[in-house]
Amino acid sequence: MTGDKKIVIIGCGAGGGTAAQFARKIDRKATITIFEHGKYPHYSKCGLPYAISGEISEFKDLIEFSEDWFKKEHIDLFLETTVDEIDIKNQIIFAKKGNEQIKKEFDSLILATGAKPFIPPIQNIQKENALLNGVHVLRTIDDGKRISSSIKKGKKATIVGAGLIGLEMANSFYKKGMDVTIVEALPNILENTIDNDMCEPVLKELHEKTKLCTNHTATKLEEKDGTIDRVFIKDNKTNEEKKVETDILVIATGAKPDVSLAKSIGCKIGKTGGIIINEKAESSVKNVYAVGDCTEYKDFITKESVCIGLGSIAVRQAIAAGINAAGGKYNLPKGVLLTRTSEFFGIEIAAVGPVKNACQNIPVLYGKFKGSSLPDYFPGGKPILMKVGVHEGTDRIVSAQAVGINVAQRINTFACAILNKADVEDFKKLETAYAPPIAPTLDALTLVCDVASLKLARKRR
Amino acid sequence: MTGDKKIVIIGCGAGGGTAAQFARKIDRKATITIFEHGKYPHYSKCGLPYAISGEISEFKDLIEFSEDWFKKEHIDLFLETTVDEIDIKNQIIFAKKGNEQIKKEFDSLILATGAKPFIPPIQNIQKENALLNGVHVLRTIDDGKRISSSIKKGKKATIVGAGLIGLEMANSFYKKGMDVTIVEALPNILENTIDNDMCEPVLKELHEKTKLCTNHTATKLEEKDGTIDRVFIKDNKTNEEKKVETDILVIATGAKPDVSLAKSIGCKIGKTGGIIINEKAESSVKNVYAVGDCTEYKDFITKESVCIGLGSIAVRQAIAAGINAAGGKYNLPKGVLLTRTSEFFGIEIAAVGPVKNACQNIPVLYGKFKGSSLPDYFPGGKPILMKVGVHEGTDRIVSAQAVGINVAQRINTFACAILNKADVEDFKKLETAYAPPIAPTLDALTLVCDVASLKLARKRR
Numbered sequence: 001m002t003g004d005k006k007i008v009i010i011g012c013g014a015g016g017g018t019a020a021q022f023a024r025k026i027d028r029k030a031t032i033t034i035f036e037h038g039k040y041p042h043y044s045k046c047g048l049p050y051a052i053s054g055e056i057s058e059f060k061d062l063i064e065f066s067e068d069w070f071k072k073e074h075i076d077l078f079l080e081t082t083v084d085e086i087d088i089k090n091q092i093i094f095a096k097k098g099n100e101q102i103k104k105e106f107d108s109l110i111l112a113t114g115a116k117p118f119i120p121p122i123q124n125i126q127k128e129n130a131l132l133n134g135v136h137v138l139r140t141i142d143d144g145k146r147i148s149s150s151i152k153k154g155k156k157a158t159i160v161g162a163g164l165i166g167l168e169m170a171n172s173f174y175k176k177g178m179d180v181t182i183v184e185a186l187p188n189i190l191e192n193t194i195d196n197d198m199c200e201p202v203l204k205e206l207h208e209k210t211k212l213c214t215n216h217t218a219t220k221l222e223e224k225d226g227t228i229d230r231v232f233i234k235d236n237k238t239n240e241e242k243k244v245e246t247d248i249l250v251i252a253t254g255a256k257p258d259v260s261l262a263k264s265i266g267c268k269i270g271k272t273g274g275i276i277i278n279e280k281a282e283s284s285v286k287n288v289y290a291v292g293d294c295t296e297y298k299d300f301i302t303k304e305s306v307c308i309g310l311g312s313i314a315v316r317q318a319i320a321a322g323i324n325a326a327g328g329k330y331n332l333p334k335g336v337l338l339t340r341t342s343e344f345f346g347i348e349i350a351a352v353g354p355v356k357n358a359c360q361n362i363p364v365l366y367g368k369f370k371g372s373s374l375p376d377y378f379p380g381g382k383p384i385l386m387k388v389g390v391h392e393g394t395d396r397i398v399s400a401q402a403v404g405i406n407v408a409q410r411i412n413t414f415a416c417a418i419l420n421k422a423d424v425e426d427f428k429k430l431e432t433a434y435a436p437p438i439a440p441t442l443d444a445l446t447l448v449c450d451v452a453s454l455k456l457a458r459k460r461r
Numbered sequence: 462m463t464g465d466k467k468i469v470i471i472g473c474g475a476g477g478g479t480a481a482q483f484a485r486k487i488d489r490k491a492t493i494t495i496f497e498h499g500k501y502p503h504y505s506k507c508g509l510p511y512a513i514s515g516e517i518s519e520f521k522d523l524i525e526f527s528e529d530w531f532k533k534e535h536i537d538l539f540l541e542t543t544v545d546e547i548d549i550k551n552q553i554i555f556a557k558k559g560n561e562q563i564k565k566e567f568d569s570l571i572l573a574t575g576a577k578p579f580i581p582p583i584q585n586i587q588k589e590n591a592l593l594n595g596v597h598v599l600r601t602i603d604d605g606k607r608i609s610s611s612i613k614k615g616k617k618a619t620i621v622g623a624g625l626i627g628l629e630m631a632n633s634f635y636k637k638g639m640d641v642t643i644v645e646a647l648p649n650i651l652e653n654t655i656d657n658d659m660c661e662p663v664l665k666e667l668h669e670k671t672k673l674c675t676n677h678t679a680t681k682l683e684e685k686d687g688t689i690d691r692v693f694i695k696d697n698k699t700n701e702e703k704k705v706e707t708d709i710l711v712i713a714t715g716a717k718p719d720v721s722l723a724k725s726i727g728c729k730i731g732k733t734g735g736i737i738i739n740e741k742a743e744s745s746v747k748n749v750y751a752v753g754d755c756t757e758y759k760d761f762i763t764k765e766s767v768c769i770g771l772g773s774i775a776v777r778q779a780i781a782a783g784i785n786a787a788g789g790k791y792n793l794p795k796g797v798l799l800t801r802t803s804e805f806f807g808i809e810i811a812a813v814g815p816v817k818n819a820c821q822n823i824p825v826l827y828g829k830f831k832g833s834s835l836p837d838y839f840p841g842g843k844p845i846l847m848k849v850g851v852h853e854g855t856d857r858i859v860s861a862q863a864v865g866i867n868v869a870q871r872i873n874t875f876a877c878a879i880l881n882k883a884d885v886e887d888f889k890k891l892e893t894a895y896a897p898p899i900a901p902t903l904d905a906l907t908l909v910c911d912v913a914s915l916k917l918a919r920k921r922r
Contacts, residue, residue, distance in 0.1 A: 014902070044836065044838055044897065046895070046896065046897055047836070047838055047839065047897045050839065050897050050898065055839075055840065055898070056838060056839060056840065056897075057840075061838045062838055063838075064836075064837070064838065310895070311895060311902055312892060312893065312894070312895035312902045312903075313892065315902045315903060316890065316892065332890070333887070333890050333892070336892065337892045338892075339892045339893055339894045339895075340894060340895075340896075341894035341895065341896045341899050341900070342896045342899070343896060343898050343899055348899065350894050350899075352892075352894070375505065375508070375525075376525070377505055377508055377517060377522045377523055377524075377525065378508065378511065378516075378517060379516065379517065379518075406867065406870060408894040408896070408899045408900055409867060409870030409871055409873070409874070409894075409900070410870055410873070411894050412870070412871070412874045412891070412893045412894055412904070412906065413870070413873045413874045413876075413877050415874075415891055415892055415893065415894070416874050416877040416878050416881070416883065416888070416891055417877050417881070419883075419887065419888075419891060419892075420877070420878070420881035420882075420883050420887075422877065422880075422881050426794070426880065426881075427877070427880075429777065429793070429794055430873070430876055430877055430880060431773060431774065431777065431794070431797065431798045431799075431800040431813075431876055431880075432773065432800055432873045432876065433773070433800045433801060433802035433811050433813070433869040433870075433872050433873055433876070434507070434771070434772055434773035434800075434801075434802065435507065435801075435802045435803045435804060435869070436505065436507055436508045436511050436517075437511065437516070437804050438802050438803070438804055438809065438811075438869045439802070439869055439870070441475065441772055441773045441776045442773075442776060443873070445873065
């Protein structure tokens with residue numbers, strides 16, 4: 001099957017794989033080629049902690065689009081293949097698979113090069129150009145398998161970084177019966193996910209089930225027989241140093257967009273370090289699109305550029321890039337809402353819109369409410385802590401955060417409100433679904449808006 | 462505590478109780494009086510099937526606002542008190558509690574008189590001006606207690622009516638180990654809740670766990686020793702008659718607004734039989750408000766009057782009436798969305814906006830999608846069947862229905878979309894929350910909109 005249009009995609013994560021899928025939907029005849037440096041086709045990176053915990057039985061279950069699928073769709077997938085050079089003038093890709101040299105022309109190029117884990121400057125973390133034995137990052141199936149093979153009940157695991165992935169990994173280790181320490185340099189956990197005042201239910205669990213050391217920096221590693229043995233952590237306030245024995249160390253301090261190829265062809269890189277893209281998922285270079293963790297895009301509320309790292313957004317950008325690269329037409333919304341969720345230690349968290357720290361230049365008033373997932377008279381209801389942010393000038397909802405049970409879908413309702421520029425005064429009257437075993441007559445969802453609405457009214461009196 | 466303003470509320474269900482609560486919030490000094498003909502203050506009618514099934518341990522747990530609460534709020538609650546007459550010219554209520562005559566002046570009156578069960582014309586259903594022994598309706602705690610006391614494992618229960626309450630009761634009886642027959646005159650179940658093509662997952666359970674006789678009318682009852690023994694049901698197509706042995710018969714064929722008092726003072730009654738109210742929850746008579754099951758209000762989409770019978774809406778109308786009657790200002794949205802949900806036999810259903818049959822005069826195109834509650838690779842995902850209705854002229858979302866698991870909160874997101882007049886083309890791009898144990902990268906919520914969007918595009922080609 002050869003068509004006129006030639007589309008090349010670099011990277012076959014959620015972004016690259018989805019872009020190929022949607023390009024194929026639009027153009028049944030285009031020649032679509034994907035180069036992926038890893039061993040596996042399109043799989044869920046976000047699923048890795050659950051394959052490690054054993055909830056997902058095998059790592060290969062994470063593969064969402066198999067090599068066979070790509071074959072069936074006549075998409076040429078090159079695994080374990082590295083792109084060495086892009087001749088942007090002549091629109092040619094030079095890649096290498098083992099000793100084989102591959103040269104591929106393109107009409108449209110989609111960069112889905114992802115991100116590389118950020119390795120903090122911890123003494124002795126590298127040994128002979130690799131991470132010290134027992135030190136891990138978690139970006140790939142191979143990373144996951146390595147971690148998995150070193151898990152043992154009663155052993156000690158340390159995680160550096162208390163963001164989403166750090167806490168997901170803490171939970172996985174805990175489920176495996178390990179003794180878990182979490183080291184976080186900031187004074188609080190989940191810094192970019194939810195505000196500090198929303199963390200209490202999570203902190204309670206962490207304090208019970210792990211050793212949580214916030215305000216601590218990992219400074220140095222000590223090895224024994226070539227493997228990690230101890231990590232030194234320093235109290236950022238007192239400078240006091242402690243040694244933590246550990247059998248595994250996982251670095252979960254975020255990732256940096258992998259933009260080396262993009263830079264080499266002159267794509268504009270934004271202040272967050274990601275490839276700047278527009279509503280069509282186009283980079284600044286003609287015929288070059290970019291999607292996923294290697295990009296940056298505008299925040300819907302703050303209008304600031306944000307580097308995202310969320311699979312859900314990678315997929316949406318990939319839909320746009322795939323469709324547009326294949327000659328269709330698809331515009332992304334005018335900014336990302338950053339709708340996000342996770343679950344650890346039995347607590348679900350979810351949020352949409354910028355956290356408080358990201359709203360320095362916007363007058364936001366917050367309402368908070370502690371409700372229940374069910375009517376008071378129905379057994380089994382669980383607490384839901386909610387927070388809503390309202391723009392003081394326009395009364396529009398700009399953010400929402402929730403912690404408890406079944407909160408992700410509640411946050412989706414706020415995502416819809418924000419996307420539609422809904423006013424808190426209208427939204428608080430939203431007719432939500434009610435049935436005793438399902439939800440209260442007035443859901444925490446709208447009750448938190450009543451609180452914000454009252455605060456607004458008081459301020460204006 | 463006596464104030465200038467005198468507010469009288471007739472009926473202390475969810476509507477009356479909530480109206481009193483919100484009137485009190487606005488005016489701390491008003492004299493607020495409630496007359497309730499039943500024995501109990503504000504309780505959850507919707508919770509009755511779950512007190513019968515035993516999930517809620519005692520009927521008294523259903524009471525949401527106790528007599529003590531009303532006392533504390535200085536609201537004069539008269540239980541077992543019947544309002545005989547309203548002198549609307551002089552704004553005086555005449556009521557009777559036992560032999561005591563009560564006369565109460567009002568500045569604002571709130572009618573929350575609810576609805577009376579509709580009793581279909583079944584031969585022998587009445588005996589000596591009461592329902593035949595063993596025949597029940599389910600509107601009050603006393604009804605619930607009566608049903609509860611006659612439940613026995615292995616006994617036979619028949620329910621007439623396969624609407625929400627009929628199926629909730631069927632599930633309660635099933636949980637109690639009874640042998641359940643459901644008789645429904647229409648060809649399908651849940652007629653006003655979800656469209657026929659959405660019922661399959663529920664029908665599957667009903668066929669497995671109950672005897673479901675759609676297209677059958679209950680025609681006659683036979684008694685034995687003064688108690689129901691058999692119900693005759695007639696096939697509406699063939700006219701064939703069958704006898705069904707039964708120990709309990711529950712009539713769940715809907716309710717009719719109780720508007721006798723409203724009529725006596727000249728309130729305009731609409732074509733559905735409910736008191737017509739406006740956005741302030743005012744009836745057509747000055748200073749008289751009406752809320753809940755005794756009212757009718759406009760549907761947000763069809764603009765037709767609808768008689769609602771949903772606790773969630775009664776509460777919202779009561780908020781408006783309570784606030785406005787007490788001198789505050791609160792407008793209801795310009796129509797009801799009819800957001801609704803329930804759960805039976807392990808299946809959750811939820812919907813918002815008019816069912817297909819109610820959209821005869823509106824060009825609605827439907828998209829349908831069968832997705833999963835979780836990503837394919839994560840174990841434990843359950844099917845979710847979704848349907849979205851889109852106005853063909855404006856592309857606006859007008860309705861959504863969902864059957865499966867965790868669907869109510871998904872329907873709330875559609876409620877937000879409908880209230881904000883969201884376009885299916887924008888909504889399909891909604892950034893929903895994703896995490897492997899919580900929801901897929903692309904939720905059924907937006908995927909169903911992709912289907913509708915494609916159908917729209919094809920139609921316009």
